Amino acid sequence: MKKCFPFVILFCCACLYTEAQTFLAETVDQSLVHHVSSSLRAGSCSSPDGAMNIGAISSINDPGCYSVNSSLGGGSVSVTYCFTLTAPSGSNEGMDFATFYSSDCSGVTWTNAVMYNYPSCTVLTNPAPLDVFNPGEFTPSGSYVFCYTMTKSGGPCTLSTFCPYYEVFSVMPIEITSIDAFEMSQYNEVHWSTSSELNNAWQVLEKSSNGFDQWTEVGRVEGSVNSQRVREYQLEDHSPYTSTFYRIKSIDLDGKIQYSDIVNLIRKKATQFAIEIMPNPFNDVLHISRIDLGGEVNIQISDMEGKIIFKEQINTNANLPNNKIEIFTENYLSGMYILVVQNEKQTVIKKVVRL
Secondary structure, eight states: OEEEETTEESSOSSOOHHHHHHHHTSOOOTTSSEEOOSSOOBOBTTBOOEEOEESOOOOTTSTTOEEEEEEEOSSOEEEEEEEEEEOOSOTTEEEEEEEEEEEOOEEEEEEEEEEEETTTOOBOOOOSSTTEEOTTSSOTTOEEEEEEEEEEESSOEEEEEEEEEEEEEEOOSEEEEEEEEEEOSSSEEEEEEEEEEESEEEEEEEEESSSSSOOEEEEEEEOOSEEOSOEEEEEEESSOOSEEEEEEEEEETTSOEEEOOOEEEEOSSOOOOOOEEESSSBSSEEEEEOOOSOSEEEEEEEETTSOEEEEEEEETTSOOGGGEEEEEOTTOOSEEEEEEEEOSSOEEEEEEEEO
């Protein structure tokens, strides 16, 4: 007995006579096997021999097996068999075809694998290799006929039983092969690549300050519906933490989510606040300018006893007049104050004096 199909072998496809004797000695429960005409066939889509089994077969006693008992003459002889099947329903599922058989023939090869749409019998695009159909190469839950030809050489022999089947395999919506983060002068740059994408809607770059939770989106790129080649991507993070963890969240068309590995980048030189405080000392107005960090910034002024005199959150993405914030201080007493400017990355503390 052998499982054999182009490029797929369970046992040696060259049927050695010593092996064949052992195989043929196995008791076959004829109530479990189907029967195909013992005459030589020239099978076709329009006259299939039966239904193909789903799932691997390891014994000629399996209900998915067919009793053939075809006597094949000497020399090169070919026999073609065709079977109906229903494709798997998952959009990310593929089919891997094979057959398990018993024979005392030598020089056996399985060739000319073709899958047809059924019942129209139009040829489906042949895969490569011929025994594997990847997701996207067929219609989920579609009806098909799969045909293949057995050719043998050598002397007269008998093809006793064979069991055609296919196994279902799943492909993840995206296969991310690498992810790397690089420190630039004012931002981080994240690169990643994929070797395959299936029904992929979005690839989302996320970051976290600890690598465990509080993941936020940095940006996203549109994915590919069906790609079997290497694709490379990159996004920039203009508000990195001193230590930033990154990952890619892949979202497929069905809303299913898959995450990449996590990469950590520690900046050697933290970006500093680009701010100016003027005048200092000040009178009735304190100007804070050059606030160009982007995002939310908290500003706080407290006296030397720790009492908070002023507190406000500013969105620096908004159009600030002359990129400047004015704080009116006419009611402040003369003396020294502590000014704190803070965003999610770092804090700047300055001493200011009211005249």
